[in-house]
Amino acid sequence: MAHSDNSEACARVAVDWGTSSFRLWTLSADGQVLARANGPYGMASLSKQDFAQVLEDQLNRLSVDRHVPVLICGMAGAAQGWCEAPYLQAPMALSQLGLGAVRVPDIERQVHILPGFMQTQPCNVMRGEETQILGLLSARPDFNGVVCLPGTHSKWVRLSEGQIAHFTTCMTGEIFSLLCHQSVLKHSTAGKGWDAAAFVEAILQMMSAPASLADSLFGLRAQMLLEDLPPATARARLSGMLIGIELAATQAYWQDCEVALIGEASLCRHYATALASQSVAVDLLDSEAMTLSGITSAFTQLRET
Amino acid sequence: MAHSDNSEACARVAVDWGTSSFRLWTLSADGQVLARANGPYGMASLSKQDFAQVLEDQLNRLSVDRHVPVLICGMAGAAQGWCEAPYLQAPMALSQLGLGAVRVPDIERQVHILPGFMQTQPCNVMRGEETQILGLLSARPDFNGVVCLPGTHSKWVRLSEGQIAHFTTCMTGEIFSLLCHQSVLKHSTAGKGWDAAAFVEAILQMMSAPASLADSLFGLRAQMLLEDLPPATARARLSGMLIGIELAATQAYWQDCEVALIGEASLCRHYATALASQSVAVDLLDSEAMTLSGITSAFTQLRET
Known part of the structure; x- marks a missing residue:
């Protein structure tokens, strides 16, 4: 895309600051990405007093002026993060997201952190995904359906009239990683490759007999x-069992619904395949694009400070 | 129990050599335990050439004569262990167990390793549990029911006419440990204490809706x-969810059956509570006693060598 000279000046900075990763984008006034930075500066590896310096280092490296506003989503706003941005409580409209942002005190730059969402019946929380969902709504304000965000902790979120109505979380990615790398199954799943038929077979097994997960893993x-058994088959079957029981648990979300998937592309393709086995078609949405669109939209929602 | 002077001489040595632990007993001619040794000399921490020296050190420490026969059960007989004792294939009578023992070559002492059991429809394996089951049958030769051996990898074994007819494995203990110590749940389950009501509630939830495991953990x-949420409640609920889906998966084993539990006492009590919630009464059997009884019985089955 052609940039005008004007747009080359950094007007805003967007940051996705998660548990294990840090991603930063400098944006022009018309929303074009000028530069990217990322690194292993996740919340889990930092203490509270480290955050300001990590951000400052990255901004200096990219020569970002001190007056340029910065907006952060993700775990940096958790109680154990940099500066707590208290949860908004579902059901609530995503147009309120920026209003819940907290300005980081005691630093020269204007840095805000977006809140996550919580739910009490039953208890659940998210931080980061709400921003991607706002990105989806920016592009499709009339979307009334379900968003699935596969990952370490997969989220299933029902949207209704611009609100996060209800959501749930499955620890599918974390459990897959623990079983693949730290359990007795590590001997069986090492290496690369993928057995697509074994994956779908496992999805179907879990949809019809979810309890059988317990005595199928070993x-x-x-x-x-x-x-x-080839490792590619074992790994695909393990993934299919875990995604399959996730689908069995979340059937009330995706059945007869419009489903949008936001996440890492190859993982989203596995979820699309799994849902296709249940005759559910999905939209695949780019994770980075949704994050950027969400933060850009949230910038316009910030209170004057 | 009173020992005669005669019985004080070590006549046999029994060893349970597992993945992470080593337990040894010296036995008198009439089967009394004279001395015990144990340590962290599990298979996983040894290379093949270490096993002979570890055993020799323990036997020397207890002044066991070189002519005293030694019989080992457990993972020492795995392909990755000391000396492979190929699996017996179920269904097969446990009276054949000692006949499948392999004599360790190239050492002065007479050391045998007992085989495990395998099953091909569907694939499953055990090493160590078969010896405890032989111990149960030594005391109760007419037992026709199901044995559950809770642990890292819980086994459910159907016995019929002295045979291991069929069995399955649930990785319940390993998954509980990974989730408690290495997942995001470690923040919620740390500490001690137990919430008995939360445990049973989770069992009932999994029996009626096993798929809900996937979106209940987070x-x-x-x-x-x-x-x-108190950690004692979180830990008991996590345990209840995992044991609950195990029970849901193994219902065909325990329903309308006589069930014997062999394992660590406090864990067996949890399984007994879980099964009681399904109106199944159990016999609790002592794990060490079953191992010793099984090895003692297997000594009488060894081929002449």
């Missing part, structure tokens, strides 16, 4: 010992 | 953040 190890 | 974290 079978991957046994089948490797006794029948040389 | 709720423990959310409920701690939003409502200060």
